[in-house]
Amino acid sequence: MNLPKVFRSSTKTISGSTLTWNDYFTLRRRRRIAERVITIPTTLGGFGLSLGYVATREFDPTPIFGQEPIIIYGIGTLVCGLSGLLIGPILGSSLWKLFHQEEVRLMEQRDREFYEHIRKNRADPSLHTLRNPAPDYYGEKIKSVADYRKWLRKQREIVKKGTFHIGEESI
Template sequence: MLQSPGLKTTPDFIPPRRLISTSKSRNIAGSIDIITLGASYSIETSFFSNLNRTHHIVERKSMDWNSYFALRGTRRLYERVCMVPSTALGILGGGYYFVHQDFDPTMSIFGMDQVLVYGMGTIALALLGLALGPVVGNVIFRSVHSNARPLLDKMDREFFKRIVLNRANPTGNPLAHPIPDFYGEKIKSVHDYRSWLRKQREYHRKVMYYV
């Protein structure tokens, strides 16, 4: 564009089109920054959510020995508590059944008195209820703690594998001195397991070397 020599363009003069274009470019740049910030925030949130999800999955796939022994003690408590009503149910059911049977003192059952047979039957049902109590308690425990059931089964296999591997050799052991806690049923903690290991080594040393 041609200008007259007398007209001088000052540095502060900015054409209107230039001003509008700059405003639009700033708005576009700001929008790009906002979109970039939102995208980075979304990626970061997705990353940490996946990281937390993976952490929870890893926690579900592993269990420490203290947690295992705590769950094992809880399972044993369920089994012992269920032994009481199952035994009582066996006694009451057997007693109710045998009381309502026809009683003839002149007749015998298997060559024994009827009262003796009925009493033995009641005791047998009580023992059956006593044996079924731990089974029922274990079923209730596994249904209540269904989330930890796969981990608990895995730890059970690992625990009994360690018991079989580290206990004393039962071959040639004297009947008067059996192997202490052969199945590791008294182990309730990591400390008890270490004590069990010491007892197995002492037993092995006494049997093999008489020391």
């Protein structure tokens, strides 16, 4: 099959029932790319199909919801494009899972572990301020083990800054 790289299964097989963190981040990145790539045609498809419908339609001059029909049809066309934008990541994720069936179970297991690490090590939201905002609350920007370590350091800095300034408000 001639599939784009993000949909092809990796050439190296994942041994045993564990997935290394580096492999996990690589597969996670490929899954996100697949979701984003599929979003483009679904958005254009939704927009194009609705535009094609509106272009072949004869307009009745009777107002719809008190507005000109062309305005309502234009809003409908935009809504169809936005629906394609929302459906794209769902379809992309489903296609990725279809072509990576052996890795899906391992990925889901690592996802649970990763998000448990994120939840456990995340700084308390009450410590976040405008001057000290929360960096990457859900860990979406973490792309490697080194990025995870940087994220942990930033979370610790927030805890230090937040707890250090607690007693200064009464002065």
